[in-house]
Amino acid sequence: MPHNSWTWVLEKSVASVTDNAHELIEELMSALDRMGWGGRDRFHIHMAVEEAIVNAIEHGNQRMPEKKVDVVFKLSPEKAWIRISDQGKGFDFQHLPDPTDEEHLEEPHGRGVMLMRELMSDVRYNKRGNAVEMLKIRSAEEQTPEE
């Protein structure tokens, strides 16, 4: 997803510790605030990034602190692009059970990936399933006239 007009970029590699990841998410949320992202779009990005990073730490890197999660955030006033990758084996993202099926509705797995797909404009995994790229295009109703 090439884009040459990002106004804020953050690339970091962090240990698989949720506190470290949440510090990065707070940096992202502050940058979104400075750029005037708000309301549902801001919440959607927060949710998708939280789920992707927690999946990377818990399922990808199995909570092993020595394994890294690589994070790239790129923002403009109109678009947000995020890449989260881990050092795990990856997973078969094409054959996850649908968590909204009646039989899976109360099971604890699969809702995070499903929410990422529903809340973001585009979500793509690499072939191995250990890296996810997500794009959010800002909704028209969230953009203020002075921007």
Added chain:
Amino acid sequence: MSTKRRIVVADANGVAVVRFVDRKIVDSGNIEQLGEELVALVTTDKKSNLLLNFEGVEFLSSAALNKLISLNNKAKQAGGKLRLCNLRAEIKEVFTITKLDRVFDIRKTEADAIDAFQL
């Protein structure tokens, strides 16, 4: 009474009304503790009619949703009922997308929810 750090509980006509200490329910340690405190309301404190008031809660992750599902089942097993209220629009949308709005009884206000327990 069980120890509570992540929730504050009050009684309203026999219903345990639960409010959350955290504005963002994300940290995995806090979510585990939250889950234990919620379940203890049923198993230790013997409350079976529970109302979770989400006023002030800005964000919760899917890991937190799993704790609510467990609590809902515990309340049902105890012969009671779990209801939710005061969800901000974005959080309500999460329940709708995941179809958990079919699992949970979600009311707009605390008064609406308390009334529903009295029916």
